[in-house]
Amino acid sequence: MKILLIEDNQELTQNIIQYLSHEGIICEVAGNLFDAQDKILSFEYDCVLLDLMLPDGNGLSFLEILKKLKVRPNVLIISAKNSLDDKINGLDLGADDYLPKPFHLSELLARLKAIYRRSKLSGSDEVNFNEIAIQLQNLQAKVHGKPLDLTKKEFDLLVFLITNKNRVLGKNAIAQHLWGDYTDNLPSFDFIYQHIKNLRKKIAEAGGNDYLTTVYGIGYKFGEPQS
Amino acid sequence: MKILLIEDNQELTQNIIQYLSHEGIICEVAGNLFDAQDKILSFEYDCVLLDLMLPDGNGLSFLEILKKLKVRPNVLIISAKNSLDDKINGLDLGADDYLPKPFHLSELLARLKAIYRRSKLSGSDEVNFNEIAIQLQNLQAKVHGKPLDLTKKEFDLLVFLITNKNRVLGKNAIAQHLWGDYTDNLPSFDFIYQHIKNLRKKIAEAGGNDYLTTVYGIGYKFGEPQS
DNA sequence: AAAAATCTGAAGGAAATCTGAAGTGGTAGA
DNA sequence: TCTACCACTTCAGATTTCCTTCAGATTTTT
Numbered sequence: 019m020k021i022l023l024i025e026d027n028q029e030l031t032q033n034i035i036q037y038l039s040h041e042g043i044i045c046e047v048a049g050n051l052f053d054a055q056d057k058i059l060s061f062e063y064d065c066v067l068l069d070l071m072l073p074d075g076n077g078l079s080f081l082e083i084l085k086k087l088k089v090r091p092n093v094l095i096i097s098a099k100n101s102l103d104d105k106i107n108g109l110d111l112g113a114d115d116y117l118p119k120p121f122h123l124s125e126l127l128a129r130l131k132a133i134y135r136r137s138k139l140s141g142s143d144e145v146n147f148n149e150i151a152i153q154l155q156n157l158q159a160k161v162h163g164k165p166l167d168l169t170k171k172e173f174d175l176l177v178f179l180i181t182n183k184n185r186v187l188g189k190n191a192i193a194q195h196l197w198g199d200y201t202d203n204l205p206s207f208d209f210i211y212q213h214i215k216n217l218r219k220k221i222a223e224a225g226g227n228d229y230l231t232t233v234y235g236i237g238y239k240f241g242e243p244q245s
Numbered sequence: 246m247k248i249l250l251i252e253d254n255q256e257l258t259q260n261i262i263q264y265l266s267h268e269g270i271i272c273e274v275a276g277n278l279f280d281a282q283d284k285i286l287s288f289e290y291d292c293v294l295l296d297l298m299l300p301d302g303n304g305l306s307f308l309e310i311l312k313k314l315k316v317r318p319n320v321l322i323i324s325a326k327n328s329l330d331d332k333i334n335g336l337d338l339g340a341d342d343y344l345p346k347p348f349h350l351s352e353l354l355a356r357l358k359a360i361y362r363r364s365k366l367s368g369s370d371e372v373n374f375n376e377i378a379i380q381l382q383n384l385q386a387k388v389h390g391k392p393l394d395l396t397k398k399e400f401d402l403l404v405f406l407i408t409n410k411n412r413v414l415g416k417n418a419i420a421q422h423l424w425g426d427y428t429d430n431l432p433s434f435d436f437i438y439q440h441i442k443n444l445r446k447k448i449a450e451a452g453g454n455d456y457l458t459t460v461y462g463i464g465y466k467f468g469e470p471q472s
Numbered sequence: 473a474a475a476a477a478t479c480t481g482a483a484g485g486a487a488a489t490c491t492g493a494a495g496t497g498g499t500a501g502a
Numbered sequence: 503t504c505t506a507c508c509a510c511t512t513c514a515g516a517t518t519t520c521c522t523t524c525a526g527a528t529t530t531t532t
Contacts, residue, residue, distance in 0.1 A: 041417075042462075117283075124421065128287035156413040157463050169520060170462045209522055211479060234477070234530060396509055436511055438490060461519060462488070 019134055020044040020062075020195055024054045024077070025069040025096070034067070037123040042170055043130070044198040050074045055083065061194060063091045065133055067126075068113070070097040081111035092133050096121070138181050147180050147240075149226055161224035171196065172217050179230065184241035186233050214238065246361055247271040247289075247422050251281045251304070252296040252323070261294070264350040269397060270357070271425040277301045282310065288421065290318045292360055294353075295340070297324035308338035319360050323348070365408050374407050374467075376453055388451035398423065399444050406457065411468035413460050441465060 021038070025031050026049050035045045046063075048054035051074050058066070066084075070077035077095065084090055093112065098119040109116060114133045117126060135154070139145055145152040151160045157173055159166040168176065178195050179187065189207045218230055231239050248265070252258050253276050262272045273290075275281035277300050285293065293311075297304035304322065311317055320339065325346040336343060341360050344353060362381070366372055372379040378387045384400055386393040395403065405422050406414065416434045445457055458466050 124417065125283075125287045127417075132286065157460075158413060171521070206523085207478090208524080212522075215479065232478070398510070433512085434489090435513080439511075442490070459489070 019064045019130070020046070020198060021065045021067060021130065022046050022048060022054065022057055022061075022063045022091075023067045024048045024051070024072065024080075025067070026050060026073055027069075034123065034126065038127065038130075041127055042174070043127075044196070046198060051077070051080050054080070058084070058087070058091065062089070062191075064138070065092040065094055065114075065130055068093055068095050070095060078111060081113060085112050092137050094126075094129055094133060096126070145177065145180055147183060147229070150180070150221070150229075152177060152180065161221060161226040164224050166220055166224050168217070168220060171213055172220070175213050175217060179238065179240035182240070184239065186236055186239045188237040190237075192237060246291045246357070247273075247425070248292045248294060248357065249273050249275060249281065249284055249288075249290045249318075250294045251275045251278070251299065251307075252294070253277060253300055254296075261350065261353070265354065265357075268354055269401070271422070273425065278304070278307050281307070285311070285314070285318060289316070291365070292319040292321055292341075292357055294357075295320055295322050297322060305334055305338060308340060312339050319364050321353075321356055321360060323353070372404065372407055374410060374456070377407070377448070377456075379404060379407065388448060388453040391451050393447055393451050395444070395447060398440055399447070402440050402444055406465065406467035409467070411466070413463055413466045415464040417464075419464060 019042075021043060023031060023034060023045060025034070025047070031047055031049075035047065038045050046057065046061075048057055050072055054066075057063075068077045068080065077097070081093065084093065090112065092114045095113045095116045096119060097116070114136070115129050117129055131154075135143060139154070143153060143155050145154070149162045151163075152158070153160075154177070157168075157170070159168055159173060159176060174196055175192070178192065189210055192210055193207070214230065218228070221230075222228065228243065229240050231241075231243060233239055246269075248270060250258060250261060250272055252261070252274070258274055258276075262274065265272050273284065273288075275284055279301055281293075295304045295307065304324070308320065311320065317339065319341045322340045322343045323346060324343075341363070342356050344356055358381075362368060362370060366381070370380060370382050372381070376389045378390075379385070379400075380387075381404070384395075384397070386395055386400060386403060401423055402419070405419065416437055419437055420434070441457065441459075445455070448457075449455065456467050456469065458468075458470060460466055
């Protein structure tokens, strides 16, 4: 999961990033609405954490802008303005949830996961593809009911592929989602090759079919083999 | 055991928390229905203690909402409205028990334990897993009938693991169930490592099998070893 | 056939986990 | 009040597991 945190308080930002990163979530930051708009237009995020009080404007107006985008990211508002009005306004304007400050970081994490489940997995905690079943809660994947012993990166990769099944995913898109955009001067995509290899190997060993095809020069596709 | 107390009377809240904490129950508080809903959506509780008269609405309507959740927590109503109607309505709406104010704290504790036994242990006072047997009443665990000398934290940990057998439990989930939610910026999980180590050691010394596997980067799982 | 992209095994470094020992706080008994 | 003990936590070092990089082999495209 990859998020964008829009927040100008340095200390809070540090805390949130440290906690979420530790939970394996890729975090990027924008300190104001101007930068935020930039990033949202350039990259895809599973969720945007939006503070309402920012140096260059009110977050609610930002929601209006987001509404007009074609691929609107999920939005979780975090704000000190703990009035019911704000909550209602925020949710009316298309936010997915509202978390009043101060909050516990564990609560933030729980909300994030809830939003992710709702949007990507239509509320379920499981993803299925033929003989492959994934339980997000336990970070467990199974083939024919037989548990797959995946590492975190392999698991994330499989989830990303399977939630975008039958779509060709470029290597850059994969790198972005699993490593964030600290992948500017990529020397190579060797690490992707590695994880793909391991994933294929483990699925095969567990008796799963080969759904993961290479699209030469572009990336990978997960889905029913065509030819 | 971890509970959520929904109550706006400060003094009563303090009393209950002090008593239950002393009994080793993790307590969290919500002063109104708004906060309560937030918490219930974010965390898992073994039981919810619900006052019916709250600043932002009636607790009975809250029960309606709970009913629609997938994982409905157990509910124990505590209320001054000692009418038969309320009791019947409350139980009809899915509450597990009803305790009229004023009550003795020891009675509250007894009801809590009863609810816990019913829901998690299907009425029994024992939990069993192959050669391991746990009696909640006297905080005793046995392996092959041989008593295990566990401390309170080790005992709670074992119960938590064994009532969630074959599920991967994240270190955060474990920390939250055994220490409450106030574990945001954990410097480390060293204390979990310790308790896990001690638990493993004591079970092994008593001749028990090694059912406790670590899931790297995530947490632990208790159950039949698979691979 | 040459060039580019992808695959593979091996190795170094980083991160998570384990372990023994020391420190802290509370409680019981002298 | 003091001391001894126990449960719990923290600390530091050892160990294990994973992530990334590198070099060479293989495949695909031109």
